[in-house]
Amino acid sequence: MLKRLLGKTTIEVWVIKQVDADLLHLCGRATLEAKPSRKAVLATLEEGHYAGAVKMATGGMVLNARLFQALVPVEQLELLPDSQARWQGRDWGLAQVPQRCWTYQGPLVAQPDPTGALISAEDVSGIRQRVAQGTHQPPGQVVFRPENANEDHPLLAGREHDRKDGMRPKAGREWRRDRD
Template identity: 40%
Template structure:
């Protein structure tokens, strides 16, 4: 009751993590819980300049608004079914973003599998990380075997086959 009197009721929004060409990566419903009146928060949300905290539905965590591409007031979009919506005069497909990706700062991509209801699911795009790892990968160098002699008696490195020969002959001598 006190929140209503003081004008501090949260403003409900749809939280969009990423906007692709024909796809919106949707985190779900959230609340803009920042300071100021509901009217000021709604105005900032409508103008796309809200900078306060966002609490996503079914979560106690508050995340910064700068983690998200768009915060849409419910009146500004129209659901066309469970997997698409109309926003800004365009029809968009949607992919649901799991909570583990809410704070992820890089690009999202579609997961290889569908959600339980057949909906699209977002996941982290690790292709750039994988490319960096692949570019740094070098072929394994051949093993270098050194004898146990002191450094002052240094000799050429031994090949693994020459190391195994004395052991095999000693083992064969014991077994005879």
């Protein structure tokens, strides 16, 4: 009651990470500070332009609102049985977003878990595609030899073939060729 009189109330919201055609990727509940006023914050939420801190109820992490696609006041989203929700006058499927994905800034995909519910995960199909395009050639052939086997490759010449004139360069100057 005292918080209401002093204007320090918080607004409880559902945090939606991503909205697909028939699916909401739901992070969970969070609270927003009602600054400058509760009415002003609710108006910006309605317009979808809220910018500020979002304090997650699970774990208490404080995240930036730009990480999420929608912040919906608790009264406007109704949870239904069988991982369903009612929002904006229609029914949606729900996918639970794990905490590791809250700060992920790419698209999410829904995957079934062992209980039959949907769990959101990072969509890495674009990365897989780029890797697959870069590795279309089979790797070279690898030949294994005994540890101390001599090399007989034509590009690896023995030391006696280093200089044809028989002269050895002085130590410390061989690679610079100062005396040549």
